[in-house]
Amino acid sequence: MYYDAHCHYSYLKKKYNNFFIAAVSMDYSSSIDTLLLKAENVLVGVGIHPWKVHEENLDKVVDLVKKADFIGEVGLDYRYAKASKELQVKYFETFAELASLQNKLINVHALDAWEDAFNILQKYNVKKAIFHWYTGPEQLLKDIEGAGYFITVNPSVTFQKKHQNIVVKAPLDIILTESDGGYEYKGRMLEPIYIPEAISEISRLKNVKEDEVNKIVERNFMKAFIS
Numbered sequence: 001m002y003y004d005a006h007c008h009y010s011y012l013k014k015k016y017n018n019f020f021i022a023a024v025s026m027d028y029s030s031s032i033d034t035l036l037l038k039a040e041n042v043l044v045g046v047g048i049h050p051w052k053v054h055e056e057n058l059d060k061v062v063d064l065v066k067k068a069d070f071i072g073e074v075g076l077d078y079r080y081a082k083a084s085k086e087l088q089v090k091y092f093e094t095f096a097e098l099a100s101l102q103n104k105l106i107n108v109h110a111l112d113a114w115e116d117a118f119n120i121l122q123k124y125n126v127k128k129a130i131f132h133w134y135t136g137p138e139q140l141l142k143d144i145e146g147a148g149y150f151i152t153v154n155p156s157v158t159f160q161k162k163h164q165n166i167v168v169k170a171p172l173d174i175i176l177t178e179s180d181g182g183y184e185y186k187g188r189m190l191e192p193i194y195i196p197e198a199i200s201e202i203s204r205l206k207n208v209k210e211d212e213v214n215k216i217v218e219r220n221f222m223k224a225f226i227s
């Protein structure tokens with residue numbers, strides 16, 4: 001069994017048997033689709049991605065949160081989002097507050113906004129959070145660890161130097177694996193089936209056997225999503 005802590009599962013019209021998947025959403029319509037995917041090995045999340053904030057109604061998605069296992073994909077993106085910083089912050093704060101009130105994990109996208117996203121989670125006393133595809137500052141890893149949060153490692157770690165460096169610096173206890181499936185990156189459609197590549201790269205970078213890495217990732221996944 002492999003663990004996919006961040007996958008746009010509703011965009012992949014396929015079944016994956018040996019994967020435990022946390023299915024994230026981009027907007028209202030994918031949130032509706034994602035909720036229908038709930039299964040023994042699929043946890044479902046609803047949210048508004050920062051790239052969609054400028055065109056999505058917040059209240060409609062807020063109403064879906066109680067039906068979801070977790071919140072996501074939500075966050076801030078200071079590089080690519082069309083919405084202003086202020087509007088992104090408003091949406092993200094709303095989801096952070098809900099995560100705190102409903103004791104749900106929040107699956108965060110924070111490109112070029114890692115510290116701001118972390119500070120908002122702390123402001124709302126969020127207990128469980130994942131920083132997906134973490135390529136942020138090394139020094140923030142200590143705060144992420146201290147808060148009991150996690151980061152995900154994407155299969156692109158096989159070639160993305162910045163991501164490799166994060167794996168070297170981050171303790172295994174905060175590392176989860178993800179596919180970001182449904183998203184096309186550098187000409188390749190990402191899918192859960194590439195997660196074993198991430199496991200073997202983590203194993204190489206940490207000098208820990210693959211079996212052991214997968215066991216730690218499993219434990220982290222359960223701690224993040226199930227406890």
Ligand SMILES: [Zn+2]
Nearest residue numbers: 006073180183
């Ligand atoms: Zn994503």
